[in-house]
Structures are given as structure tokens and as C-alpha cells.
Amino acid sequence: MILSICNSPSILEIIKIVRIIITVILIVVPSVLMFSLIFKFISAATKGDDDAIAIIKKKAVPNIVAAALIFLIPTIVSLLVQVSFPNSEYSQCLDNSNSNTISELYYNDALAKLNLVKQTLLLNDYYNAESKIEKVNDDTQESLLEKLRYLKPFVDIMTEIRQLRFSKSYAKLSELRVRVESINDQEIKEVLLNELEKISSGLMIFEPILPNSDETIIKQEETDTLKVYITQKGKYYLTRIWAINPYEQLNKRDASPYGSVLERPGNLLKKEITDKGMNNKLVLGFNASGFYLKDTYDPNSVNYYSGYNKTSVGTIVITDGKVVRNQWEKGDLLTWFIAGVNPDNQMVVFVDKKMKETNKTEKKAWSESVINSGIRNTYTFAAPVILDGQKTNYNNHNSRMPGDNEGKKGLQMLCQINNNNFVLFTSSNESRNTGINIFYDLGCQTAVNLDGGGSVALLFKSSNSSSIETIVGNGRSLPEVGYFSE
Secondary structure (H helix, E strand, O other), X not given: OHHHHHXXXXXXXXXXXXXXXXXXXXXXHHXXXXXXXXXXXXXXXXXXXXXXXXXXXXXXXXXXXXXXXXXXXXXXXXXXXXXXXXXXXXXXXXXXXXXXXXXXXXXXXHHHHHHHHHHHOOHHHHHHHHHHHOOOOOOHHHHHHHHHHHHHHHHHHHHHHHHHHHXXXXXXXXXXXXXXXXXXXXXXXXXXXXHHHHHHXXXXXXXXXXXXXXXXXXXXXXXXXXXXXXXXXXXXXXXXXXXXXXXXHEEEEEOOOOOOOOEOHHHHHHXXXXXXXXXXXXXXXXXXXXXXXXXXXXXXXXHHOOOOOOOEOXXXXXXXXXXXXXXXXXXXOOOEEEEEEOOOOOEEEEEEOOHHHOOHHHHHXXXXXXXXXXXXXXXXXXXXXXXXXXXXXOOOOOOOOOOXXXXXXXXXXXXXXXXXXXXXXXXXXXXXXXXXHHHHHHOOOEEEEOOOHHHOXXXXXXXXXXXXXXXXXXXXXXXXXXXXXX
């Protein structure tokens, strides 16, 4: 502790001042004693006062000894310390308390704080270094300040990166990554990239999963927030999607007015692109939920519940965060499954039970659980095919799913592998089990059916084009279209 004190310039400044005060005392006090003695002697001699002269002579020796002792106090103390504590470092404080050493220590302290800023790029370290540099009084101060100012823009970037812990803005994370990658100073760049990696890990951002070498890529585009790879293999298409924040990037568009019209997915997607200003954005579209259609599919439900014609199946529908339908009291509709992505970027699945399997209180509680989950868009379908990484018996009595051959009429399935990676399986002439096995091998945690048959549609719009390309389908009019976008 003594060593650290003796190397502290601020402490040494105090010791220096104390030394000056002591030096003044050591000179002034003996001088006063001596001058006082001489003055009294001259005064007595002038008056011829022999008795006074005798008294002064008698006191002269003690006064001279006292003056000498006061003057020699530092030397005596130093000798006593050295004899009593031969390894003591106390003398270092006295040795260091000079202007040159103090200036050198201030410089070294400021330089150390400056180097710390380079290592951390933290704002608090920056201000500490600035405070230390201001205490450097020689010509090196301006040089140190210039080096510190060079670091300020990078310190600001680090501050923005650390703020992501609270804002959890995936778009901001992507923007910062681009800015950091453009930095030429490799040492600074590495510090910032390491912090970005920590933040990314905390936000659970995974790297894109690329196509295999035996797949033919027919469409591919990568942006900072969305990456799409469409491949064709045999009779099916696999579309790998990487989205930095699926909760905000996986959306849908309903035909309007809801329940009155149907439109082709391409038309719905085109309207959405125009309305939301996505003309210069990468967009991947697909058909979404199954739907009611009077006199064609489930006419009893449509006839019994007005407003269900030409709408998504199920008793609850959420689009773009708005609850379009919440009719939990409708109890005898078919059993459907509802999926969506929650704020944690996890695809979740809810089972919509018939009233005969539950009661109104439970049904209402279930409805509220779907809404309170935070999912912004619902996709309603017959049955999930993978849950918690395991294949399901999708052809069970609750699923309303025909046999495996139904898949050959056209099918579309969506799976989530991790927070950022999704895969679409699209086919007009391939079994559903083929897609399920592919999903399973890819490590899908959750996989669901989308509408099938003639409803199947896979659409692609490049960020460099305003036109929508049809990869598969887009022939039937539907009540909604799902899509990923930048």
C-alpha cells in the first residue's frame, strides 16, 4: 500500500507541499532564534548591561543547540527509520516528491488510462483518461489528448453496442455490425467485434444455415436482416430463411374487407409491399392458413356463424398485432392448431379445442393465453408435424389431416430450426413424410402445415426489383398471404 501511495502523483504533490512547508520552518525557526539572540546581545552590549549580557551568554548555548536540532530533525528521523526499518520504503515517498518525478508519474498514469481506453472502449474509462491527461502539464498533454480524441468515435460505438442489452434491437445490432466491419483499425475492430459477439450471444442470434452442395440454388439474396436461399431438389423446393428478428419480420396480409373477398397471394403481397414501403426490400411470400369457403369447405360452420366465409379457420385470428377475430364462445367448430412467433422469436403452437372437449371458462382462458403470448400473427392449420424436435402423429383423429397421399396434391410446411433460421418445404407432387424427414434431419424444433392443395404459393421479390416472381403456385385466391421481409 505504501508503494502505491508513493507512486501516486496526487499524494506526492501533497508530500511536496508538506516538504516545502517543513523546509521553510527548518530555515525560519532557527533563523528567528539566532537573530533574536544576536539582537538581544547587541541591545544589551549597547546599553552596557553586564548582567543582561551574562544572561544572554548563558542562554546562547541552549538556543544554538535548539536551532541546530530543529534544522537536523529530518536527518535524524531519516537515520532512525533506516536503522530501525532498513527495508522500509517510506523514504521513497520523500525521494519521489519532486517536480520531475511527479510530472513523470502523471504522464505514466495518463498513458496507462489511455491504453485502458484502447482495450475497453468504455465511456467511463474515456472520462477517467481525460481527467488524468488534464493533469499532465508538459508538452506531452496535447499529444495524449489527440490520441484520446481519436478513440472517441469508437467509444461511442461501444456505448451503442452495450445499450443493445436493454433495447434488444436486432436491426440496430445489424447496423452496428456493418459499421464495425468497415473500421480499418484492426485492434479497435477486434474489441468491438468481441463485444458484438457477446451481445449477439445474449440475444441468441444464430448464423444462417446454408443449402447443401447437392441442392440447386434457383434464388438467393442476402441482406443485413434477411437472407433467403431457394433450392430445388427433385420434386420439391426448400427455402431457407434467416431473419435477424422473426417476431417483427414474419407477417401476413389479409384480403380486405375481411370475410368478403379472396385474392391471389401475389396480389395481396403486392398491396402489402406498396402500403408498407417495401419496394426496395427483399420479401419472401407464401400461402398461410387454411380457410372456410361456403358450399365448398365446411359449409355448416359458415352457414351457422356469419362472417366465417372466406376467412382463416379457427376461432381466433391475429394479424399485424390486431385481434381480427376472438370468438371463444363458438364451441362446435372443427379443431384446429394455431401457430405464431412470440417476442422471444420462438414459434409456438396452440390447440383450439371444441366446446364439447372443454367449457366456456376454459375456452376463454385459452383464447386469452394466445393473445397474451404476444404473437403478432396467427397461422391456423390442421396439425403440427414436429414439436420440441420430435415428429408428431399428425394424422391423428384431431388433425383433420387426410392420409399421406394428400400431400401429392400440393403442400407447404414451415419449420423453425432456431431463433433465426426457418425452412419452407414446398411441393406439388411429393409426400408429406418426405418434407417431415427433411425437417427432422435439419434439426427443426417446430414444424407446421400451411394450407395445401391448389392454395400452395411460393413468391420471391428481390430488393433490386419491384416485381414479384412466382416460384410455385399462386393460382388460387386466398384470404391471406404470409411473408418474411427485411
